Amino acid sequence: MPLIGFNHLYQFADGLRSALSVVVAGGADPTVLEAMSLAQRRGWVEPILTGNVHDTQRLADDLNIDLSGFCLIESDEPAVAAVAAVKTGRAQMLMKGQIATRLLMKAILARDTGLRTDKSICQVVMMEILRDKRCFLLSDTGITIQPSLEQKADILRSLIEVATALREPSSLECPRIAVVSATEIATEAMPDTIDAVELTRRAVAGEFAHCVVQGPLSFDLAYAVDAGEKKKIDGSVVGSADAMLFPDLLSANLTVKAIMYTANCCFGGILCGTSCPVVFMSRADTTSTRLNSLAMSLRLLVR
Numbered sequence: 083m084p085l086i087g088f089n090h091l092y093q094f095a096d097g098l099r100s101a102l103s104v105v106v107a108g109g110a111d112p113t114v115l116e117a118m119s120l121a122q123r124r125g126w127v128e129p130i131l132t133g134n135v136h137d138t139q140r141l142a143d144d145l146n147i148d149l150s151g152f153c154l155i156e157s158d159e160p161a162v163a164a165v166a167a168v169k170t171g172r173a174q175m176l177m178k179g180q181i182a183t184r185l186l187m188k189a190i191l192a193r194d195t196g197l198r199t200d201k202s203i204c205q206v207v208m209m210e211i212l213r214d215k216r217c218f219l220l221s222d223t224g225i226t227i228q229p230s231l232e233q234k235a236d237i238l239r240s241l242i243e244v245a246t247a248l249r250e251p252s253s254l255e256c257p258r259i260a261v262v263s264a265t266e267i268a269t270e271a272m273p274d275t276i277d278a279v280e281l282t283r284r285a286v287a288g289e290f291a292h293c294v295v296q297g298p299l300s301f302d303l304a305y306a307v308d309a310g311e312k313k314k315i316d317g318s319v320v321g322s323a324d325a326m327l328f329p330d331l332l333s334a335n336l337t338v339k340a341i342m343y344t345a346n347c348c349f350g351g352i353l354c355g356t357s358c359p360v361v362f363m364s365r366a367d368t369t370s371t372r373l374n375s376l377a378m379s380l381r382l383l384v385r
Contacts, residue, residue, distance in 0.1 A: 084250045085217035085324055087210045088348050091248075091377035095126045098384060103172065104361075104376070105130040107164035107186055108179035109154070110137040111365070112145060117372035119147045126380060129153070130173050132160040133180070161189035165196055168358055175379055177361035177372070187225070190356060202226060202236035203355035205362055206244050207338050208378060210348040218305070219244055219325035223334040223351065224362065231277050234261075234327060235289075238281060240354035241325040242293045247382050249324075259285075260304035260323035261297025262333075266315060268298060274329030281327075294318050301326070301337065350374030352382070359383055 086094075101122070106114050109131025115138075118129040130153040131138055142149050157163035161181055167173040176197070178186050190197045205224030210217045222229060222237050229237060238259060245257035261278035268275040278297030285295035296319035302309035307321030328334035342349055352375055353360035359379035363371055 085208070085219070085245065085248045086250055087215075087217055088350065088374050088377060091374070091381055095121075095377050095380045096124055098126065098380065101125055101128045102174045102380065102383065103128045103130060104175045104177055105132065105155075105164045105167040105173035106177045106179040107161045107189070108133050108181035109160070110134055110141050111180035112141065113367065113369045113372055114177070114179045115142050115145055115147050115149075116369040117376065118152070120369070120373060121376055122151060126376065130155065130164075130167055131179070132157045132163040132167070159185075159189075161186045162195075165189040165192070168197060169195060175359050175361065175383060176356075177376065178363065178365075180365060183224075190353075190360070197356040197358060197360070199355060199357055201240070201355035202229070202233045203353055204237045204240055205351055206240060206354050207349055207351040208244075208248065208374075209338070209341055209345075211341075212346045212348070217248075218323055219248075220334055220338050221325070221327060221354075222331060223328070223338045224331065225353070227331045229330065231280060234277055234281060235284070236355065238290060238293075238295070238327050241327060242290060244352075244354060244378075244382065245324045246292065247385060248378070257293045257324045258319045258322055259293055259295045260299045260319050260326045261295060262301055262304055262326045262328055263298035264300065266299050266303055266313070274298070277329070296320070297327075299323075348374055350376075350378045352379050 104127040121127045132155045135154045135156045204222035206221045207223050263275050268279045275298040282295050282297050296317045304323040310320035351363045353362040359382050361375040
C-alpha cells in the first residue's frame with residue numbers, strides 16, 4: 083500500500099479550505115518562527131506561540147519575520163499554556179518548540195488537564211527515501227522505552243491509523259506492518275520475537291482491522307525485496323512494509339537517527355495516542371522537518 087510523499091502532503095495542506103489553529107510550546111526558536119511563518123503564508127495555520135513574548139518578538143525581529151496574525155501567550159510554563167490552549171478549544175493542534183521533552187510530556191500526561199486518552203502515546207516518524215521513491219513509518223521512536231505486549235498492540239493500531247491516512251488516494255490495499263527485530267526467527271532468548279509472533283497471530287485473528295502484520299522480520303526483510311529472495315523468506319510484508327513496529331525505543335531511535343543523518347531522505351514526526359495530533363521532533367531538527375511534521379498532522383486532522 084504506497085504512502086504519499088511530503089510533496090503530496092504539502093499539496094493537500096495548500097488545498098485546505100481554512101487554516102487550522104496550531105499552538106507551539108516554546109515559540110522563541112528560529113525553526114519554529116520560520117516554519118510557522120511559512121505555514122501561515124501558505125494558509126495552513128493560525129499560529130499561537132507560548133513562552134517569553136519579549137524573547138520571541140526579539141528573535142522574530144532578528145530574523146525579519148513579521149508576527150502579524152500570530153497570537154503570543156506570555157507564560158513561564160509554555161508547555162502547560164500550550165496544552166491548555168488545546169484543552170479549551172483555542173488550538174486544534176500542538177507543536178513542540180524550544181522546550182525540553184520531559185516538560186512537554188509532563189503537561190500532556192497531566193491526569194486532569196492534559197491530553198491523555200486510553201491509548202498508549204507513541205512517536206510515529208515517516209521517512210521518505212528519495213533514491214527509492216519509498217515512504218514508510220517507524221514507531222515508537224521517542225516515548226515508550228520498553229513497551230509491553232499490550233503497549234505494542236496500541237502502537238500498532240496507531241501505525242495502522244497513520245498509514246491509512248497517508249496512503250495513496252487510489253490505493254485500496256491494507257497497510258502492511260512489519261514487527262521488526264534483529265532476527266526473523268522466534269526464540270525465547272529474544273522475548274521481543276515472541277511478542278512479534280503473538281501480534282502476528284492477533285492480526286490473523288482479526289484483532290487489528292484492515293491491515294496485514296508479519297513478524298519477526300529484520301529491517302532488511304521489511305524493506306528490501308531482494309533480502310527476502312536471498313534468505314528464501316516470503317510473505318506479503320517482506321520487502322514492502324508500509325510501517326515498522328520496533329521492539330523498544332533504543333532500537334527505533336537509533337535506526338531513525340541513522341537514516342536521518344546518512345540517507346538522502348525527508349522525514350517528519352508526530353505523537354499519536356493524544357487527544358489531538360502533536361508535531362513532535364527534536365529541537366535540533368530543521369525548519370523543513372517542522373513543516374513536514376506539520377503537513378503530516380494536518381492530513382491526520384482533516385480527512
